[in-house]
Amino acid sequence: MNKIILLFSVLFLVNHSLKAQSEAVIDTLQGELEDIVVVGYEGNRSLMETPGAVSNIKAERISGFDESSIVYGLNAVPGVRIEQRAPGSYRVAIRGSSLRAPFGVRNVKIYWNDIPFTEPSGSTPLNLLDVINMQEAEIIKGPAGSIYGAGNGGAILFNSRQSSADRIGVGAMIGSYGTNRYTAFAEQQTDRANLRFNYSNQSSDGYREQLFLERQTAELSTRYQLNDKQILKTSFLYSDLYYGIPGGLTLQQYQDDPSQARPGNPFVLGSVEANASIDQQAFLAGISHDVEITERLSNLTTLYGNFSAFENPFNLDYKKDSRKSGGGRTRFYFDTDLGEVRTRFTFGGEYQAANYAARNYENTGGSTGALNFDDEIKIQSSLLFLNTEIDLPADFYLTAGLSYNRLTYNLNRLVTNLQDDVPGVAEKSFDPEFIPRVGLLKKFSEALSLHGSISNGFSPPTIEEFRTNEGSIALNLEAEQGTNYELGFRGSFPKVRFSYDVTGFLFKLSETIVQQPSDRNSTVVFENTGATDQYGLEAATSWRIVQNRDRFIESLDWNLSYSYHDFSFVDYRKEGEDYSGNELTGVAPHSLNSSWQLDTSTGIYVNLNYNFTDEIPLNDANTVYSEAYHLLQSRIGYRVGFFDSMNLDAYFGIDNLLDETYSLGNDLNAFGDRFYQPAAPRNWFGGLKVTVDL
Template sequence: MKHFFLGISLPLLILLYPATIFGQTEPDTLQGDLGDIVVVGYEGNRSLMETPGAVSNIRAERISGFDESSIVYGLNAVPGVRIEQRAPGSYRVAIRGSSLRAPFGVRNIKIYWNDIPFTEPSGSTPLNLLDVINMQEAEVIKGPAGSIYGAGNGGAILFDSRQSNRNVVGAGAMIGSYGLNRYTAFAEQQTDKANLRFNYSNQSSDGYREQSFLERQTAELSSRFQLNDKQIIKTSFLYSDLYYGIPGGLTLQQYQEDPSQARPGNPFVLGSVEANASIDQQAFLAGISHDVEINDILSNLTTLYGTFSAFENPFNLDYKKDSRKTGGGRTRFYLDTEIGDVRTRFTFGGEYQAANYAARNYENAGGVTGDLNFDDEIKLKSSLFFVNTEVDLPSEIYLTAGLSYNRLKYRLNRLETNLQDDNTGIAQKTFDPEIIPRIGMAKKFFPGMLVHGSISYGFSPPTIEEFRTNEGSIALDLEAEQGTNYELGFRGSFYQSRFSYDITGFIFKLSETIVQQPSDRNSTVIFENTGATDQYGIEVATSWQVIQNPDQFIEGLAWDLSYSYHNFNFVDYQRGGEDYSGNELTGVAPHTLNTSWKVNTALGSYLNLNYNFTDEIPLNDANTVYSKAYHLLQSKIGYRLELFSDFNLDAFFGIDNLLNEKYSLGNDLNAFGDRFYQPAAPRNWFAGVKLNIKL
């Protein structure tokens, strides 16, 4: 724990004695003042120093600053956010513990990509279809954001593959441990009124564990056209071809004996290798946005999109095949006016999504489809209407208030079934309409400090994977989770913006909590509403530009730190004759710490060091099994060279898990057969080169 206390004491010492530690400094040119960071937030599109809410902006250098083969490094640097990778390409994202009900995939969080709803109307998000090259910038909204973005108690993440507005081409290659090969290419053309960018990535690896291979290709074409002084058209096209293995969870004994093995089989269940447990998915997305200034005070931004995907998932217990079609749109009107001397912005609009799935479940006959279990046609519809008001009051007080109206309907037609005690026919669930309010206020006490507070309500209905489980049951009685969030924080910077901080405390009350349980039919999971949770937390993010002088050998030295304290507990939770009230919330680490140091020299060489501490995590509701706390150290060295005025090269070498920790980067919660552990790779390396040519 000495690393943990060192990480906490240093930022506190800086806050208490800044003059002693910092001395005299020069203006910031690397990160910039927090006031220069413009965030979408709650559709405000304004400075972070005028935004009442827990919002974090992640720039491209943070997302791809370490290992470009994964987004784990960038997102785990945000306090309150934990992204797990149980196998290459298999992500699970939690914001403030929101992954409790996600045995796989991304749930309880609303995700957008280039203004397009990337989360399906069911509430699940195929985040693994995106490559790092498709995520040049991200914005994380922590806590319920339903007043603007609809369902999801965890919050929202806004990804953007923003153009650089240059004429440039580039390519990159990377190799590494366990057969890692990665190739990327991009080209961008800029004219007076248009911008066109193409991104391509091809990544493959064998993986550390058996059945943990990854093959992914993505191709993206994005454009921006300035039709006239008042209209802009943006388009985004994405094709993704994803195929990755699912090694499966291990028991403690298996984990200790050989963490590289896949889940073994037995006379009743296939092992992961024998079953070829994997995900094979191809998807195409097309979206178009129209941004128009209607008059001096009114503007509109409308996005329409459609996706088509084929999904195949052989698993230890079954074999799923889905064909999915999804479409919809989002529109918002912005009315900017002044009432007296008070600037006011009204935002109102709506979002609609519809999906149609042809979903079939088979027996797994040694990695190929066997007998049909059941065949379903699934239709989903979700809609929300929202209104938000932002008022800039005198004395630099910023008030925001929003409200949304939400509807969701599932309709399942079971066309055929061979399950015992099951019938064909229609089952449908129309969830009660949800009215979701939020109010927030911020006060700037002086240019370098903002205090903000908010109260928000949220809800999270069950996803289609929870409503219709792999073992065939349909949970018509499953209801949406309900939560209320209270938040207070302050952020700012001082010493010419060389040091910035963002500290937030919150209380979140959740009822009708959805938890996963083993199924009586087989060893898959089912879901049920049980009890409530009390969630208290503090999240801290600091950044310090220690050295920033282009005339010295060490041109730049930057230090970042994030820390989360989460005290989450079950309230009034009984199951199977056991009372779990007062137990720690499953899957949440009480303490997490992430800190990094970045050094740049006049010769073009650089060094990045990143340290992560993750406390022990309860793996079951009874709190009888915990994961081991771990210390993860990552390093990367590189050299940037400008060969000609328009030709740049970046060569790098990195080591992940430098301390060779034995840990699990993603655990299976309440796992059937006590298979809790998904071991991560021991010490491993990567190396690569990137070339950019300005045209």
């Protein structure tokens, strides 16, 4: 409570100290900051009035490079690091949240078209989505549990492309290492409804052995205006994904031949021999109903179902899962006036349930061998939340929220052939979590606002941590607990078309879930231990240097983002070693991303992107670091229109222009010192897109 009072006091003091300066700035500016509306904490309001670290990424930024991956667009957001150890394998870190993720996306809650895309276990199959399924992304950094539940890292809200006309389009791209990509879309709009169909087919042989990728996605999204007060939306997604897992290399293997896959030995299969890969087919169906009940009360409800088959031959075993999940999310919005103060109450809930038939086998040359164990897994996750937004006098905006969260795992081991293991039921009901958040923003003008917030968060173990590949069940694991303190400011200088967003934060994490080597084989198990202190500064700027439709250079944009992260372990002991004070594993202290976009009156355009990533500690002992790298990427294209209805975009690009030797993702605390997952050297791509207005 004292810290909350202190936060409010700081904002009120800054109000008086900056008032004169703000008025002086306003007198010298022309125009206003672009009014970017964000969902945020279910506020659906201007970014300038949202107290929190929120970033909005449009489609042209997500797909502004080669359109085959989300990595390049989202890594432009300060504090965010998307790793890609294989073309179909993502790992998402927001402010270091991937510490406990040896693979997959964890500790971040993800939604797609209002549908919970994160499974009730806390894992997210983000690789099932293609860039064509994303119109924009909204990233909430830091705990967002007061609205979205589990996930200390934050939340990402994806929305697919919406139809705006009667139009069809096709695209094709080829590139190094056998890369082929084909896309098609069709959209139609009527007075009351619109529809869009997206299709993508992408394949690649990959730079390394066992680095192939085959992915097809098909999406159908509709929006129908039932009447003046009701809107119905549907989203259907089918994804067929098959990609190889080359595995990590030791430093010597990395230096000798970075294109090789993980070799085998007399005890463990190599990645090629084991056919280490992921083969997954998934179908997702969701429906949303938006209704204005009264002039002050409205409701938005989403229901969904998800069905997938998952197969994962690995160096040590072979997994086969059949997964079914479903649930929904509803929220009521009530707008009222408390005296002269505008107030919005948002209250609602989310429920998810899953049922997995999960079998683990021996891997015999890439095929299923003897059965190790057979589990039936049931998961239930639920949350209730209440959020209040109050527009206070003098352009202060207050947000306060609270959620109640439950999670239960029920595992029935039907068959086991493991030593010292018996069939039976294991159930883990985690303690209920009450997660609060309070934020306050002062808006000095249309071009300057200051915000601060304090929020709690939690992150329970995923099913992959609760039930590990080597068969153990971690009934003693508890949820990580975190508290985030944040202060930031954002604004613009409209006269010169320059905007900025700067945030400083302190995140304190306890009950940290960390990896430990297994006694049974060379996989990992997990345990709660220690804590972290995470200090950070994140800044993003955008400058439209040139804006003139009457000249050869019609526009020139420069975007810059920078992250400083001073993250360290506190009171952390592992295997008899004391790592207290060490740098947090997997986090670069400094990272910078700079991009330039040039458009000319002839239709020629040029995109350049530069990324600097500092050295990264790869183990908790801080004895192994990845080298810092400079990544330069370029794309040049030509856009032209034909016959008043046809548009063509031809482009060519080069990735890793400086031919750096680097890893776009590393294996942390890797068994056998296999830390390195080499990325491709200099490579190229080129493509063509055609759209026709009907």
